[in-house]
Amino acid sequence: MRPHLRNSLILCILTLIVYAQTCSFGFVTIDDPSWIVNNAFVNSGVNSTNVSWAFSFNTVDALSNWMPFTFLSLMIDAQLFGMGGGGFHLTNVLLHCASALFLYAALVQMTGATTKSAIVAALFAVHPLHVESVAWVTERKDVLSLCFGHAAIWAYAMYVTAARKKYYLASVALFLCSLLSKQTLVTLPFLLLLLDYWPLRRTAARTHAHDAAVDEEQPAAVPWRRLIIEKIPFLILTVLFCGLALFSQANPMEFSEQYSIPYRVLNAATSYMEYVGKTFWPAGLSVFYPHRTISPLAGSFASLFLLLACGLALWWRRRKPYVFTGWFWF
Template sequence: MVSKQNRKYCHRETGSKIRPTVVVGLFLILATLTVYWQVRNHEFIGYDDDGYVTENPRVQNGLTLKNIIWAFESTHKSNWHPTTWLSHMLDVQLFGMNPGGHHMTSMLFHILNSLLLFAVFNRMTGKLWQSGFVAAMFALHPLHVESVAWVAERKDVLSTFFGMLTLWSYARYAEHPDTNRFLPVIGFFVLSLMAKPMLVTLPFVLLLLDYWPLRRAKIRSSDDDAGNLQPRSLVFFLIWEKIPLFFLSLASCFATFFVQRKGGAIGTFDTHPFFVRVSNALVSYTKYIQKMIWPDNLAVLYPHPASIYWWQVIGAFLLLSGVTFLAIRYLKKLPWLAVGWFWYLGTLVPVIGLVQVGTQAMADRYTYVPLIGLFIILAWGVPQLVDRWRHKTKLVFTILTTLFPILIATSWIQARYWQNSITLFRHTLDVTSANFVIQNNLGFELAFQSRTDDAIKHYKEALSINPDFEMAYINLGKALLSQGKLDESVNYYQNVLAIKPNYAGVHHNLGIMLLRRGEIDKAIFHFREALRIRYDYAEVYNSLGAAMAARGEIKKAIMYFKEALRIRPDLLTAEQNLNKLENKMALKSKVTLDFK
């Protein structure tokens, strides 16, 4: 549904509209390919790609009935996103473990998202060139490279794909509201949430679009369902029709919180106090705007600050409050300002850090959908700003022919950093500080290339930044082991535990090394210590089962393997160990029976 003015626009352009639409579509496709065609030669990244693809046996086995069931049952990676798992499995089915195919799939979804965004706003507003601008900014902005060039972020582009189909279906529904047209809205929204719960705020976005550009708050008397409603009743009607969507959002929020808390992904207030979270949220809102305008020093991870300067918090609060005041003040005169601004603020809420997930202060991938709101403001604001200028057409043409080549070049360079793990991590360390997670990750990649001495340097650097970073201790011990220094590695872990006795992962790895040395009882002691610290550590139950099997206590071993699978049904090593023991017992039973 479009306003009367927009309807006139549509009728006026009917005869010549096909060619400009095709031109915009071709530009979106070709420009996006220019930026991202390189990803066909990129590798998997040693940061979450392992959990999603390269070290995930379920995904590597492709689309099987058992794996499809697992996709709907699994909370692996502290998320419930079956659509994403199925997408990765299909990639493996089509391309095997060739990373180029996986990357090209993500690129294809990004192109489709750009085209759908253009189609949605062109249908809603009738403004072809403004809609094309929004879609082009979405397709080409460097902040969106992370979502496209990172296989593990398939969930971003996939969730947005179904989100765009939700918007398209809603635009169609808004033209002639009826139940049959609303069912696709619900269906695509469910698929979006099943890919990633980022778009839980989409029902609120639909309310914004009801106000502008759909103008459903001013429905004409010819509309059957709402033509005779008073303003208050009309607002109630617009909210009421979206109750199923709000219910789905609420269910997704509860499920996500439960799963992420169970997976240990949600930070505590001890590590991230509430005041620091609020301060970081305010500053992050302004930093995203800054990076939209000047996208430099982009990184795969921005470390969360221990504290933030008071002047940054006050400045961010004043900026956000000021723009919010203007958006409300000029709500009727400049509706696109309010819609774009509240789109930006609202869609960032789930990931702005009030509920802290992970160690990052902010992330480029979080802007994939929210920046559309700011692009709306630019697309409708700039033409209105220069409307009375004498040479406005030349000015706008000059801006666009300068802006888009710059975006293409900048995004191409940014995508280049994603060609492999070492290139990406080195760049991140160049543009961030105190980044202990990436120091550790770079060390891990160097160790994988047998550059163990270099790896050890980065592990030690990570620990100098954060002495409580357990993973760096574990990796450092493994690096010593890879150099054939088993005794030194054992001594290192023992020294770590003497200082920091409550590291479950260190107890686990020390137990594995002691098991290798044949010191079964000592290994079992450390496995049990790990479980004392973290009772739901599935991998430790699996190791404890292996230790019991080595000691000949088969029934106990089976019990521990089953417990590991109860906690993590997707832990294939435990499943394989259990199958081996059960097969061995069955064979032994058969031999005994035959003997009798």
Template sequence: MRLSTLLCLLMLVVTLAIFSRTASFDFINFDDPGYVTTNSVVKSGLHASSVAWAFQSAAMSNWHPLTWLSHMADVQLFGLKPAGHHLTSVVLHTVSALLLFLLLVRITGMQWRSLVVTALFALHPMHTESVAWVAERKDVLSGLFWHLTLLMYVVYVQRPKLWRYLATMVCFALGLMAKPMLVTLPVVLLILDWWPLNRFRRNEGDTTAAVQTARHLFLEKIPFFLLSLLSSVTTIYVQQHGGAVQSLEKVQFGLRIANVFLAYVRYLIAMFWPHDMAILYPFPTEIIMWQLTGSVLLLIVISVAVFSFRRRLPYLATGWLWFVVTLLPVIGLIQVGGQSHADRYTYLPFTGLSILAVWGVSDACKSLAQRTKVLATLSVLTIAVCAALTWQQLGYWRNNITLYRHTLAVTNNNYLILNNYGIALNQEYGDVDGALAAYQEALRVWPKSALTRNNLGTMYLAKGRFTEALEQFREAARLDPGEPMVRINTGRTLAKMGRLGEAAEQFEAALKQDPAATDAHLQLALLLIKTGRTSEARSHYEAMQKLEPSSARGPLTIAVELASAGLVGDADEYFRQAMALEPNSPDVNFNMGVFLAKQNRRDEAAQCFYRVLQLKPDSLMAKNWLRTIGK
């Protein structure tokens, strides 16, 4: 076996070893709930109805059925223990790296250069987010099909057969069903036709033949472009209807255009100097002109330079175009989400820069007497630094608190992360005051945030400051009148204040806005139970259970509310319903443990808290309760 192959295997083992660290990491509260932990369909595992849902759903403002199926498969295999979910992503990433190595060797014949490019893909710290974040399963899954599609295309080009062409298209379609960012792949196929496949240049001496060759290559890609078009239209439709696409009113088009140039340069810098990496970089509210001017000039200079050398050094054009083109769907012309750029968006584009850099440095060192030793030393040092930085960056992804504290330390005015940090402080540590402070800081950064107003209101509600909570919810409703959750929280507050009729009106208004608003059904059921109208309450409870048939959220919420109202017998019944639905849920076990502890049923309570620690070993709240009950 050749040395390069052995080193490739070693690199894959190192990749597995480094990223397997995520097996001890938690889920995080940024998108992981929507994709896995609170998604009742995903939590039910793989079965006929969940598979049908995967192909019909626009949840999380995306149509990516293959991604949904992969999450369901994880639940089927590992339940809601995060280790299995993390390790699946690690394996997919590692297999994707292997496919990239096989692809590069096949199209270039350069094993050593291919190995270095592959190692940069596998171990670059900017790719940490795609692998460590469960919600970004779509990155590693689509990346695997991206590389498989390219590999199948090369097999087809080298030995043309219809079945190979069709197999390439199937792989591409599967990749689009994992993440629509792959829509640029037909253009990348044409780029590879230029170099290293050299399909455009076979008839350069004959103008007529050259034109015919170019026409043939473009026609060959039409089915791929049609798939890309279909995926793009579907994605834009789903994201607009899901509210993910920011309006021009929120993000001015001129600001978007300016950020495009800045983002490209930030990605360039991050390739060669990855630092201060964060889960979210806030979108700028203003542009510094010298930075914009410098970014535009730098991109023009690089583009002119690589195309000036497109014949002598064709890999420069291929690497640069790969980078520029693959970033286009996420560069921000259509603004999705609140980020200016994102580490996860580099997962595939950085391969282009790696090709440009590795081939460029190798050729630049041709005249050196000790060329092989110099290149080997430089490669080993670069990969070692990348591995060390990736190991360090992975540490921040251990849980919500470590991730958000790091993000807030390396970014400014990050009100979205302040919101998630507040949620984590409240849910994981019971730190209501800390959560309150985080929301107040988020509101200072962006006073027009309905999300922050809603979260701040929930903290005032938890502290019994009902008037202040009501003020925040009403302001949130003014800022975002179409959000049913704000009406639901307004109703919850009114119910706590004894204004039950007004509360019911809010819950009913929320259901008019969204008939599938499970929280509105749940809160109406609670309100009706408390007023003795159990038959009416049952209809809303059953409606919620139909919407979330496998979720313990309904019975758990009712159980907690009934327990706080002193209705111990009824609460016990609902706690047991919740436990029957989700026996491995940390939330169900923790809340039932608290309930049992307050009933002085210490042994039963201890069993619940020990179960929580099996599922979440870092749960301080479970440890504190065990100390409280003397266990």
């Protein structure tokens, strides 16, 4: 069996081993009722009125979000499976599986490291931090957005390695689809610049220590100016959807403004460090983390940790570029 086919099958099997059980689950009482069960536009399936509603800004007024593709996918589930929870969960599982496959394909395309790429994709597929997004129907927005996002990265890698314009256009289109599902991936243009540095190595030819064995046919360095210009369509979409997100999340912003900027910075640093810890030791996970007071000492320690980690990643950007890209991707 070919390595790519074997690894793809393993990824699918691992995903199903963990998540197939969710197809027997129902809905939960958090958000599922307002988003799906009691939402007449969703539970009545696909029709012109419901599709029009999904793309209207009435969803922003009612649910504080504008994510038409997410609502369309939920309508399709209701049309195909009825209002039993199993069909909705099945779609989440299939989207998560596809997301892992796109991530694997993108990593292989960028690095050529088949086994390492499969390991990374497998960790993504089964990591406990993703359980909430896959096992909770309302989080369809996460799995759908990330599936499109990983597909966009794969298409971009194909564009760079195969020099085919159609893949560039596909990457922009897939990025738009991701944003129409959820605005989380507005940072993708900056991630693509990171990937240009490593592993695509477009910024300099054979400058990294581990590149000594790269063949002489490696393309010459691409100027940063060209790389940034290349991201303009992505950046335009980012600006548009950031504005939309600020508009749709007005109430949460009003809540956050109750706290001073220094406090919010310390809170962000502490939360970031906690997620780094949960990546390596995923214990104490919850669907909801109540706000707790952050002590200046804990916040300062977290901020110092992040500054040191960023400094170390920058220091290693030539000798260990994978650390640089990996850290700032996270």
